[in-house]
Amino acid sequence: MALRDETGPYFGEFGGRYVPESLVEALDELSEAWELAKLDPAFRAELDALLKDYVGRPSVVTEAQRFARHAGGARILLKREDLNHTGSHKINNVLGQALLTKRIGKTRVIAETGAGQHGVATATAAALFGLDCVIYMGEVDTERQALNVARMRLLGAEVIPVTTGSRTLKDAINDAMRDWVTNVEDTNYIFGTVAGPHPFPAMVRDLQKIIGEEAREQVLALTGRLPDAVAACVGGGSNAMGIFHAFLDDTAVGLYGFEAAGEGMDTLRHAATISRGRPGVLHGARTFLLQDEDGQTVESHSISAGLDYPGVGPEHSWLASIGRATYRGVTDAAAMDALRLLSRTEGIIPAIESSHALAGALELGRELGQDAVVLVNLSGRGDKDMETAGRYFDLIDAGAEQS
Amino acid sequence: MSAVADVIRTRVDAGSGALVGYLPVGFPTFDESVDAAVAIAQSGVDVIELGLPYSDPVMDGPVIQAATQQALARGFRLSHGFEAVRRITEQVSVPVLLMTYWNPVLSYGVERFADDLVDAGGAGLITPDLIPDEAEEWLAASERTGLDRVFLAAPSSSDARLVRAVEVSRGFVYAVSTMGITGARSDVDSAARGLVARLRDAGVEHTCVGLGISTAQQVREVLDYADGAIVGSALVSALSNGGVDAVASVAADLATGTGRRG
Numbered sequence: 328m329a330l331r332d333e334t335g336p337y338f339g340e341f342g343g344r345y346v347p348e349s350l351v352e353a354l355d356e357l358s359e360a361w362e363l364a365k366l367d368p369a370f371r372a373e374l375d376a377l378l379k380d381y382v383g384r385p386s387v388v389t390e391a392q393r394f395a396r397h398a399g400g401a402r403i404l405l406k407r408e409d410l411n412h413t414g415s416h417k418i419n420n421v422l423g424q425a426l427l428t429k430r431i432g433k434t435r436v437i438a439e440t441g442a443g444q445h446g447v448a449t450a451t452a453a454a455l456f457g458l459d460c461v462i463y464m465g466e467v468d469t470e471r472q473a474l475n476v477a478r479m480r481l482l483g484a485e486v487i488p489v490t491t492g493s494r495t496l497k498d499a500i501n502d503a504m505r506d507w508v509t510n511v512e513d514t515n516y517i518f519g520t521v522a523g524p525h526p527f528p529a530m531v532r533d534l535q536k537i538i539g540e541e542a543r544e545q546v547l548a549l550t551g552r553l554p555d556a557v558a559a560c561v562g563g564g565s566n567a568m569g570i571f572h573a574f575l576d577d578t579a580v581g582l583y584g585f586e587a588a589g590e591g592m593d594t595l596r597h598a599a600t601i602s603r604g605r606p607g608v609l610h611g612a613r614t615f616l617l618q619d620e621d622g623q624t625v626e627s628h629s630i631s632a633g634l635d636y637p638g639v640g641p642e643h644s645w646l647a648s649i650g651r652a653t654y655r656g657v658t659d660a661a662a663m664d665a666l667r668l669l670s671r672t673e674g675i676i677p678a679i680e681s682s683h684a685l686a687g688a689l690e691l692g693r694e695l696g697q698d699a700v701v702l703v704n705l706s707g708r709g710d711k712d713m714e715t716a717g718r719y720f721d722l723i724d725a726g727a728e729q730s
Numbered sequence: 731m732s733a734v735a736d737v738i739r740t741r742v743d744a745g746s747g748a749l750v751g752y753l754p755v756g757f758p759t760f761d762e763s764v765d766a767a768v769a770i771a772q773s774g775v776d777v778i779e780l781g782l783p784y785s786d787p788v789m790d791g792p793v794i795q796a797a798t799q800q801a802l803a804r805g806f807r808l809s810h811g812f813e814a815v816r817r818i819t820e821q822v823s824v825p826v827l828l829m830t831y832w833n834p835v836l837s838y839g840v841e842r843f844a845d846d847l848v849d850a851g852g853a854g855l856i857t858p859d860l861i862p863d864e865a866e867e868w869l870a871a872s873e874r875t876g877l878d879r880v881f882l883a884a885p886s887s888s889d890a891r892l893v894r895a896v897e898v899s900r901g902f903v904y905a906v907s908t909m910g911i912t913g914a915r916s917d918v919d920s921a922a923r924g925l926v927a928r929l930r931d932a933g934v935e936h937t938c939v940g941l942g943i944s945t946a947q948q949v950r951e952v953l954d955y956a957d958g959a960i961v962g963s964a965l966v967s968a969l970s971n972g973g974v975d976a977v978a979s980v981a982a983d984l985a986t987g988t989g990r991r992g
Contacts, residue, residue, distance in 0.1 A: 343863075343864050344861065344863065344864060345832055345859050345860065345861075345864055346788075346859055346861065347788065347789050347858055347859055347882065347884070347906075348861055348881070348882040348883060348884045348887055348891070348895070348906065349882075349884040349885075349886060349906055349910075351861060351884075351886075351887065351891065352884070352886035352887065352888065353886070355888075491795055491799065492785060492786070492799065497786065498786075501786050501787070501788050504788045505788060505789075505791075505911050508788075508789070508910055508911055509910040509911060511886065607833045607836055607837055608832050608833045608836055608859075609786065609833065610786070610788075611859075618833065618837060620837070621807060621808045621834055621837060621838070622784075622808075622833040622834040622835075622836060622837025622838065623784065623785040623802065623834070624785040624786055624833075
């Protein structure tokens with residue numbers, strides 16, 4: 328069977344539904360609705376029209392020639408998900424799930440968010456479709472991504488800062504799950520990544536795989552061949568699954584996921600789930616996770632809120648376990664260097680998340696050498712990260728205040 | 731045979747039903763959590779549901795989250811869970827079920843966990859985020875060791891899922907009174923009565939209702955149609971605010987709802 332044909336609930340020994348019984352009915356309903364919707368030409372047509380006229384798809388592929396000079400002479404091609412409406416790949420998934428919400432007759436949506444990109448995308452779709460919207464966001468993240476909180480509120484969403492546990496993405500997911508258990512009758516949970524219980528890993532991947540499908544054609548048209556390597560950052564892993572999927576059965580194409588190595592893979596402050604974790608159950612799926620010897624989740628660390636997650640999508644765990652994809656770590660410092668390098672060589676300011684993939688691409692280019700083609704998923708733009716970058720590179724004049 | 735089922739049967743035969751009391755290990759301290767469990771057993775609680783603190787407790791409301799987070803911050807380890815079961819069962823004869831999210835069990839090793847729980851004198855497990863569909867390893871380990879396995883049933887569960895929950899559960903089936911998480915509520919949902927009736931149709935022998943029960947009056951109402959009433963947050967609040975004496979007094983009051991004391 329082709330690797331692309333895996334539909335869940337299990338990916339090898341990973342995946343499943345480790346959830347309270349109260350959620351099973353909602354998950355069954357969602358699975359069934361998704362199976363029907365994805366085969367329904369009317370649903371597909373409505374989603375395709377939104378992706379074209381609202382998101383601006385297809386996103387272009389940009390060759391980064393000046394940036395590539397730092398990558399051992401390899402050709403670096405950027406899949407520009409940063410140019411999507413709302414500034415990242417997250418909108419692809421959200422529009423599909425919002426359409427599905429309408430289809431199953433629910434009127435309220437909830438979502439978790441880390442960096443705020445998924446929350447902004449969900450708030451956007453809720454505004455577009457007239458749905459009530461509540462976003463759960465760890466208190467720590469509301470502080471480091473204050474601008475995205477404002478965006479969500481401007482779009483009409485209620486943002487609830489989560490104060491339990493580590494007050495980051497994982498706790499936002501816990502609180503969103505608690506909300507869903509309580510309000511499942513009128514509420515749909517728009518999950519932001521390829522993690523969580525079935526059907527989320529397969530459904531979110533199905534909605535993100537357009538990235539790889541477009542890019543595969545675009546790279547063929549541009550270079551006359553498939554890329555040697557595809558690089559993407561991995562937190563939960565939705566942009567990576569999105570760009571990997573079309574290439575899963577192209578065995579000559581190397582697939583590389585770059586996890587946040589934070590302050591270093593050998594420190595305790597990283598989010599390198601596959602590289603440093605072991606299999607367990609978190610947020611409804613069996614997958615690799617960062618945990619202590621008692622199975623308590625260990626807090627992750629990354630300069631990028633979007634990668635600061637101690638779990639990972641089960642399909643990635645499976646791809647790692649069968650050796651189809653390779654997962655490596657990129658430190659905060661290497662990612663920030665790549666962010667600055669792309670800004671200065673190409674005039675493109677990438678999200679800190681995506682900068683992990685760019686740093687990885689520099690490494691891959693040097694390994695693969697002249698003439699190699701490396702496709703990078705530039706999953707989001709860096710506007711939301713200006714405060715972090717400004718502080719990191721000391722770009723903001725002391726005492727200056729935005730007026 | 732299941733000691734939990736025996737206790738429930740005795741209470742039902744006597745004309746009421748069982749009172750199941752939840753407390754987490756390690757809150758406010760390890761010793762006090764053991765003393766509190768012993769005290770509620772001596773005050774009329776028939777079955778102890780002993781919670782293992784976990785970093786990501788998606789079924790728990792604010793009161794229990796705050797307690798278990800504090801226990802974790804103070805260095806709770808899984809080994810303390812087994813030690814607590816041992817110390818409680820040495821002092822009182824009520825059966826003790828562990829309530830645990832699945833990852834700690836998986837991480838410890840399902841078979842090893844089952845063996846150590848038997849050694850400690852525990853009766854079995856309540857597994858809030860393990861549905862029968864994913865429970866193959868636990869079904870095998872509990873079959874081998876004879877431990878009870880309490881699965882949850884929800885108002886939203888299909889008839890087929892209720893039948894499955896009844897088939898695989900031993901001890902009792904945990905009927906979730908309302909759609910939601912743990913925490914006291916002013917009135918226990920009428921959904922509970924309907925769910926218990928559907929569980930009876932599915933052939934359940936014993937079912938206890940939990941989530942939202944905090945007063946003797948609610949215990950009395952629930953025991954009118956169910957075999958047991960499960961109380962958690964109300965006990966944890968009492969322990970948090972007034973220590974072991976307070977939790978014992980709240981347990982004694984709740985036990986009046988079973989019609990045996992007061």
